[in-house]
Amino acid sequence: MSNVAPPPPPPPPPPPFDHNVSALNNNRYEHYKDFQGLSRFETVVLFFLAIFIVVLVVICYKKRAKKKHADGKLENQQQPSGGSQGNGATLEIVCEGTSVLASVPSKGTFKYDDLSAATNEFSQDNYLGQGGFGQVHKGVLGNGMEIAVKTLKSGSVQEEDEFEAEVENIRRVQHPNLMTLIGYCITSEKRILVYEFVPNKTLEYHLQENVSITLDWSKRMRIAVSCAKGLVYLHDDCQPRVIHRDIKSANIHLKNDYEPLMADFGLAKVTADNITHVSTRIMGTMGYLAPEYASSGKLTERSDVYSFGVVILELITGRRPSFKSDNLVDWARPLLTNALRDGDYSKLVDQRLENEYNHDEMERMIACAAASIRHSSKKRPAMNEVLGALQGDVSKLQEFNVGIRFNHRSKED
Incomplete structure (x- = not known):
């Protein structure tokens, strides 16, 4: 009788399929995918937020530098053109005082047609006089406000952007004993200034x-x-x-x-x-x-x-x-x-x-x-x-x- 080892016992049968464990694994996989998607979203948000902060810091720095530059011009007298330098750059005029333009839009621009209607088409009946800078007419706006409309002399005005910058500077100068510049009008041929109307003459x-x-x-x-x-x-x-x-x-x-x-x-x-x-x-x-x-x-x-x-x-x-x-x-x-x-x-x-x-x-x-x-x-x-x-x-x-x-x-x- 030969000495032969018996065959190994068969492996145990696999455990019965557990549906609860399978569902748990599937849920973990879905949560993992959701977690990965959320991380990418947060990364994008943080990236753009960082860019926004950098841009904001740069803007604040430039504004502060501009203000320091204007302050440094305090002792540099206007020669005699006011707040503008030889290279054509315009300084912003900053004044201490209270505003009297509370009822006027911050952007004081007027349409020519509105001013023409207010002055009865710049009629002689509305004519107030000729000043050193141009003709002045009385006008009445649609809301009943009386205005003085000064049409600057032809050929004696700046380019549109420079004119607008200088006029905005003048509008910032407000004092109880200085006439208020309410706004202005720019056309291809005309530059017009709009002031408060003062009825008792000069x-x-x-x-x-x-x-x-x-x-x-x-x-x-x-x-x-x-x-x-x-x-x-x-x-x-x-x-x-x-x-x-x-x-x-x-x-x-x-x-x-x-x-x-x-x-x-x-x-x-x-x-x-x-x-x-x-x-x-x-x-x-x-x-x-x-x-x-x-x-x-x-x-x-x-x-x-x-x-x-x-x-x-x-x-x-x-x-x-x-x-x-x-x-x-x-x-x-x-x-x-x-x-x-x-x-x-x-x-x-x-x-x-x-x-x-x-x-x-x-x-x-x-x-x-x-x-x-x-x-x-x-x-x-x-x-x-x-x-x-x-x-x-x-x-x-x-x-x-x-x-x-x-x-x-x-x-x-």
Whole structure:
């Protein structure tokens, strides 16, 4: 009998099929697929979120750099084109103050057809006058708001984008004593500015043309102080500072309560006459121009001070800046000196006032006028000093009175 090993036992039968385990595995597979799909979605979201954050940081950085650049121009005087540099770049004017445009759309653009309808097609009946920058018509918008529509002279405007940028700068300049620029209109041939309408005409009208009613002293003093506040705002509270450069009684509009609104500030830049070197162009009105500006085109805020001094002289004397063969400044200088020295104002003061004025206020007005029209711009006060003197700062008055002898111009003057 052979010694042969028995065959191995057969393998055990497989366990019965468990349907619960199969379903569990299938569920795990589906969850795994869902997990993979969710991860891809989150990756895409995070990718685009990262790009958005980077773009946002870059934009904020550029805005901050632009603001620093504008702030750095504060001491760089406008020459005389305002907030624009020689390479054509436009600085954004930033001013401290409250807005009076709450009821006006932030984008102050008007359609030409709407302005034409508002002014009765720019009819003669709506014509208000001709200014240094163009014709002005009265208009009434569909909502009943009264406006003054200034059509700038043909051929004296900038390209559309530069014009729009400069006008937006002017719209940011808002003060209770500065006329509000509501908006503008641009066509292929025209540039139009839309202002608030002031019904009581101008200071020039009330001093020179309204023979029936004399502008009393209290109103004249109020006009001087309020205009000085507006100019201090332009010179000190706007960055870069704004030089008006066309201050005159015809640009001072009076509300019904005789509160003044100064107009046409900043317009020299939007009427560039398509020339390259705007800084060489003299803009302003004869009789009001500072000597250094008239002779060389050199413009600083002290040029505005000179022009404002001429307006003060108009308020004191009631005379035009130029009359007959005389110039108001040349006529007034020796009288200012004598008045400050002797206290005799009779030869200087408007006879229509009939000596009805406050003596201390008149002294301050005369002192401010004398200091403001000095031939040397370095000897003129700043506008905030003029305002302080008008409001009664005695120390400012003493400083103004030193060395003023206009009848014999000295070396120090």
